[in-house]
Amino acid sequence: MATTETKVAGSGSAAGLSWARVCKECGQQHEGPDSHLYEYQDEVDDELVCHICLQPLLRPMDTPCGHTYCFHCLSNFLKEQDFCPVDRQRLQLHQCRPSSLLVRNLLDKLTVMCPHNAECQQQMQRCELQPHLHNRCPVFRRLREEAEKRKRPSWNELKGRKGDGETSEDAKHSATQSRNHARDQPGLINPAYEESEDDNTPLRSSLVAEANVVELFRDEPEEELGLRIVGGKDTPLGNIVIQEIVRDSLAARDGRLAPGDHILEVNDVSLALVPHARAITVLRQPALLRLTVMQEKGFKLRDQRPHGNATSNHNPGTVLQVTLMKSQRTEPLGIKLIRKSDESGVFILDLLSGGLAAKDGKLRNNDKVLAINGHDLRHGTPESAAQIIQGSEVRVNFVVMRPAEAQEEGGSSRDGQHSRASRRAPEPQYFRRRSTYMKDPPGGFSSQEKTVSLKKEPRLSLGITIAGGRDCRSRLPVYITSVQPVGCLHRDGTIKRGDVLLSINGVDLTQLTYNEAVSVLKAQTAQSQVVLRVIQTLSEDSEDDTEAGSKEELDFMDDPRDDALNWTPLWTRWLGLPSHMHWCRDVVLQKTNNESWGFSIVGGYEESHGQQPFFIKTIVPGTPAHFDGRLKCGDEIVAVNGATTVGMNNSSLIPMLKLQKNKVTLTVVSWPGSLV
Numbered sequence: 001m002a003t004t005e006t007k008v009a010g011s012g013s014a015a016g017l018s019w020a021r022v023c024k025e026c027g028q029q030h031e032g033p034d035s036h037l038y039e040y041q042d043e044v045d046d047e048l049v050c051h052i053c054l055q056p057l058l059r060p061m062d063t064p065c066g067h068t069y070c071f072h073c074l075s076n077f078l079k080e081q082d083f084c085p086v087d088r089q090r091l092q093l094h095q096c097r098p099s100s101l102l103v104r105n106l107l108d109k110l111t112v113m114c115p116h117n118a119e120c121q122q123q124m125q126r127c128e129l130q131p132h133l134h135n136r137c138p139v140f141r142r143l144r145e146e147a148e149k150r151k152r153p154s155w156n157e158l159k160g161r162k163g164d165g166e167t168s169e170d171a172k173h174s175a176t177q178s179r180n181h182a183r184d185q186p187g188l189i190n191p192a193y194e195e196s197e198d199d200n201t202p203l204r205s206s207l208v209a210e211a212n213v214v215e216l217f218r219d220e221p222e223e224e225l226g227l228r229i230v231g232g233k234d235t236p237l238g239n240i241v242i243q244e245i246v247r248d249s250l251a252a253r254d255g256r257l258a259p260g261d262h263i264l265e266v267n268d269v270s271l272a273l274v275p276h277a278r279a280i281t282v283l284r285q286p287a288l289l290r291l292t293v294m295q296e297k298g299f300k301l302r303d304q305r306p307h308g309n310a311t312s313n314h315n316p317g318t319v320l321q322v323t324l325m326k327s328q329r330t331e332p333l334g335i336k337l338i339r340k341s342d343e344s345g346v347f348i349l350d351l352l353s354g355g356l357a358a359k360d361g362k363l364r365n366n367d368k369v370l371a372i373n374g375h376d377l378r379h380g381t382p383e384s385a386a387q388i389i390q391g392s393e394v395r396v397n398f399v400v401m402r403p404a405e406a407q408e409e410g411g412s413s414r415d416g417q418h419s420r421a422s423r424r425a426p427e428p429q430y431f432r433r434r435s436t437y438m439k440d441p442p443g444g445f446s447s448q449e450k451t452v453s454l455k456k457e458p459r460l461s462l463g464i465t466i467a468g469g470r471d472c473r474s475r476l477p478v479y480i481t482s483v484q485p486v487g488c489l490h491r492d493g494t495i496k497r498g499d500v501l502l503s504i505n506g507v508d509l510t511q512l513t514y515n516e517a518v519s520v521l522k523a524q525t526a527q528s529q530v531v532l533r534v535i536q537t538l539s540e541d542s543e544d545d546t547e548a549g550s551k552e553e554l555d556f557m558d559d560p561r562d563d564a565l566n567w568t569p570l571w572t573r574w575l576g577l578p579s580h581m582h583w584c585r586d587v588v589l590q591k592t593n594n595e596s597w598g599f600s601i602v603g604g605y606e607e608s609h610g611q612q613p614f615f616i617k618t619i620v621p622g623t624p625a626h627f628d629g630r631l632k633c634g635d636e637i638v639a640v641n642g643a644t645t646v647g648m649n650n651s652s653l654i655p656m657l658k659l660q661k662n663k664v665t666l667t668v669v670s671w672p673g674s675l676v
Contacts (some may be wrong), residue, residue, distance in 0.1 A: 017667035019141075019147035024091075024212075027115040027133045027140060035072045041111040043121055048107055050079060051086055057107055059217065060099035065089045068099055071161050071217070075288065094286055117139065130393040135373050211264065214256045214291045221286035229263070229283070230571050230634030232276030234539065236602050236612050240271045240279045241633045242293075243571075245379045245671035247344055255380050256292065260619050260633055265292040271302070276674065283676040288437030296620055318402045319370065319627070322362040327395045333357050333389060333396065337369070337382035343629075345369070346377050348400070364432065367400040367626040391479050401627065430553045437638040437667070438579045439646045442603075442612055443578035447537045449502070452494045454530045462525050463487010466501065467568070469514030474672045475583040476574075478517045480510050480534070481567045489532075498569045499534040502666045506531070510581065513541075537576030571634065582669045584638065587631055590626045590663050597657060597664065598623020599631060605649040613638070614653065616644050616668075632670055639667035 021029050023034045026036035026083075035058050044056045052073035059071035069077075069084045075093055084091045087115065098104070102412040108127035114120040116139035124132055138562045216225060216348040226249020231237035234663055240263045251257050266282045267290050274282070322424055324333055334355015337346050346369040351358040369377050373396060389396055441447070463484040468476035479502045501517070503507045504524045509517050524530060589597055612638040619625050638646055640656055641664065657664065 002567075007146075017143060019143045022140075022143060024133075025130050035070055036620070037115070038110075038112045038126060038129070039117070041113055041114060044110060048103070048110075050661075056110055057099070057103075060103055060107065061096045062099050063091055063096050065091070065459050066153050067463055068103075070633075071288065071602055098217075128391060131373075131388070132487070134375075135391075135538065136393055192493075196513075197254065211292060211294050212256070214254070214293060216250055216254060216289045216291065218250065218287060223250060225249065225283065225289070225676050227257070228571075229279065229285070229676060230276075230673045231617075232279055232572070233273050234275040235572065235575065236615050237617055237634065238602070239617075240274070240276075241617065243633050245344070246675070247339075248380075248381075252379055253381065253384070255376065255384055257291075258295065258376060258379060260621075261295055262289055262294040262296055266290070268629070277570060280570065280674055280676055284470065296618060319622075320362070320367075320400050320402060322360070322398045322400065324356055324360055324396045324398070326396065329393055331356065335363070335389075337385055339382060343368075344379045346380050346382050355672055363398065363400065364402065367402050369398060369400055371399040373397050396571075437584070437646065439613055440611060440637065441576045441578075445537065445539055445572070447535050447576045447578055449495055450534050450536060451497070452492055452530075452532045454488055455528060456488050456530060458526050458528055461487050461528065462489050462521070464495070466517060466521070468500075469517055470511055470583070473511035474670065477577075477581055478512065479569065493533065494532060497534065497567070498573055499536050500581065501536060502533040504530060504532050511518070535577065535581070537573050539572055539576065553614065568672070568675060570674040571671055572674075584636075584667050584669060586632075587628065587666045587668055588663065589624045589628055589666065592662065594661070596620070596623055597660075598625035601637065601653070604645075604653060605647060611647065613649075631666070632673075634671065634673060636669040637666055638669060641665050644669070 006250055017029065021367055023030060023036060025039060028037035030037055034502045038056070040056060043399065050057050050060075051067060052069050052072055055070075057068060057070050059070050061071050061074050062068050063074075063084050065084050065087055069085070074096065076089065078093050080092065083089060108125060111123055112126050114122045114124075114129070114132065114137055116137060119139050120137050148605070181385055182411075192407055193636070197277045218225075224246070226246035227242055228246065229240055230243045230245040231239050231241045242257060242259055242261045242263065244259055245252050245257060263279075263283075265271060267285065267288075269282055271279050271282065326333070326423075328436070332355065334352035335348060335357045336352070338349040339345070340347055348363060348367045348369065350365060351363060357363050369380075369385060371377055372385055373383075375388050377385055379387075418571040463486050464480050465482045465484070466478050467481045468478045470477075480495065480497055480499045480501065482497055483490050483495055503509055504521060505527060506522060507520050509520065512520065540558060578609055591597070599616050599622045600618040600620075601614050602617045603612040605611050616631055616633055616635045619631055619633060625631050638643060640653070641660070645653060
């Protein structure tokens with residue numbers, strides 16, 4: 001048996017602690033990349049101790065030669081050496097695998113003490129320390145409240161700062177924020193952040209945003225993070241922004257990232273001045289990714305309302321806070337939680353008769369759970385919600401969104417079914433027409449049309465695979481996912497992966513569904529002569545980036561994980577398409593007071609940059625745009641209430657949005673973000 005020593009001395013007192021310097025997972029002060037620190041209360045078996053740091057294992061990794069180390073210890077060691085520390089056999093990190101679930105469970109059950117033991121003498125299993133800190137530790141709560149009381153700079157202030165040095169962790173934290181927001185970005189307007197000039201009692205005051213560090217670890221080197229991203233220095237957005245979290249992915253299971261987060265750094269590599277394709281390469285690194293992200297926390301309420309009245313009347317629902325009090329920690333709440341196939345997040349399926357939630361009466365079936373005890377569950381899972389509930393003390397605080405149709409009492413199950421059906425009814429009109437708004441692509445992006453005429457044997461295949469179609473989720477045009485080496489198009493060399501199909505032998509392909517396009521291609525390929533028209537989009541590489549191989553990246557060279565079945569173009573590939581290839585949708589936002597619509601925009605006409613499309617850069621939590629859920633970061637706004645935005649500058653669009661007091665119709669074009 002090994003007697004472990006506490007890795008930090010004198011951490012029991014809160015004196016000298018600051019919120020910025022305290023680790024949000026272990027509660028100790030340590031350098032960001034270092035391993036978490038714990039105060040163990042019992043002796044730990046030697047089999048559960050790392051051979052490098054001689055402390056209980058953290059994120060244990062097994063080597064092919066049968067030894068086990070902490071992930072951080074092993075990865076740091078292998079940066080300098082290429083062998084196992086114990087038997088010196090040749091070793092690389094990608095050959096190692098996470099330890100078995102049994103080992104990880106044994107480690108999670110080790111007893112530790114709260115690091116702030118001068119005021120909090122609680123002992124618990126190691127896996128329970130983080131929930132304890134965030135929900136029950138008085139010192140941790142006080143540090144957080146003190147940090148929230150201090151005035152936090154708005155994003156406009158961050159945008160104007162210049163980070164001069166890094167003399168401390170706090171200085172580094174501030175500089176990290178300012179690096180991405182200090183760049184001049186023409187056309188930046190923030191209708192989301194402006195207080196109403198007409199209302200003497202605005203609901204919200206300052207916008208709260210903070211930088212956080214999120215570590216994600218791929219169990220398999222080729223595993224996708226499950227992020228769709230937009231932006232980059234070669235686009236009007238500038239920053240790299242998360243557009244979407246893919247359901248059931250690594251990022252979704254982790255639960256700390258959300259759409260709208262700005263990725264500032266990856267493994268200490270700044271993304272502030274990085275093109276989109278280079279950012280994809282950085283995010284596709286195997287194993288551990290340490291992301292520094294700027295996360296919107298929404299607006300800080302100027303007047304705190306009682307919980308029972310903390311509602312928001314935005315369409316499509318009302319936000320409620322409900323607190324359930326258990327008689328003891330183990331008492332079940334009597335709530336069945338589910339996920340839905342057509343919407344991310346956690347929903348209440350049923351309240352068990354006689355259960356605590358049913359007796360309380362405030363929660364209802366079909367409520368969407370936004371948060372539990374402060375944990376964001378907008379993109380969470382029922383399993384993660386259940387873990388939070390089980391780890392909570394007697395108080396469980398829910399924040400839920402109730403659909404507008406379900407607000408009235410007395411509806412029967414048949415009425416409920418009719419109500420849900422009525423909410424789905426407008427979906428066919430969601431994407432309702434081709435774009436009639438003509439505009440130029442963003443600066444640096446363009447397209448060219450190519451025509452290939454081939455004489456071929458009737459049975460000889462073209463050798464291409466396709467995807468897209470106007471019936472897919474994003475209403476994409478049909479595009480080529482691979483050009484196989486056995487077909488006649490490969491020998492010609494003109495057609496490349498990512499090209500958008502316009503026509504074959506004069507038959508228009510731009511408005512077809514996937515199955516229709518496949519049928520037309522098969523029929524026309526049987527002819528002895530084939531004339532194929534395609535559009536290829538182009539990106540200008542304004543600066544040389546030889547280290548990143550940006551030319552190859554922008555030309556979409558093969559990635560080891562790509563194949564014809566799952567390959568999709570990068571988000572930037574769509575930006576160069578001409579307007580007639582775009583597919584518009586109308587998004588109607590509604591509100592009942594003088595608050596902000598909840599989104600910020602970049603783009604518009606500038607003398608020094610010419611005309612750029614308007615892009616949505618940020619969607620603020622707790623606003624009409626956020627609750628509506630249809631707008632995404634990276635969407636192009638081509639019209640407001642039917643009036644085109646082409647040729648507008650910032651000073652023209654701001655009053656147009658402000659004049660819309662209760663309802664606004666945004667016509668947008670939405671391209672799927674790049675998947676990493």
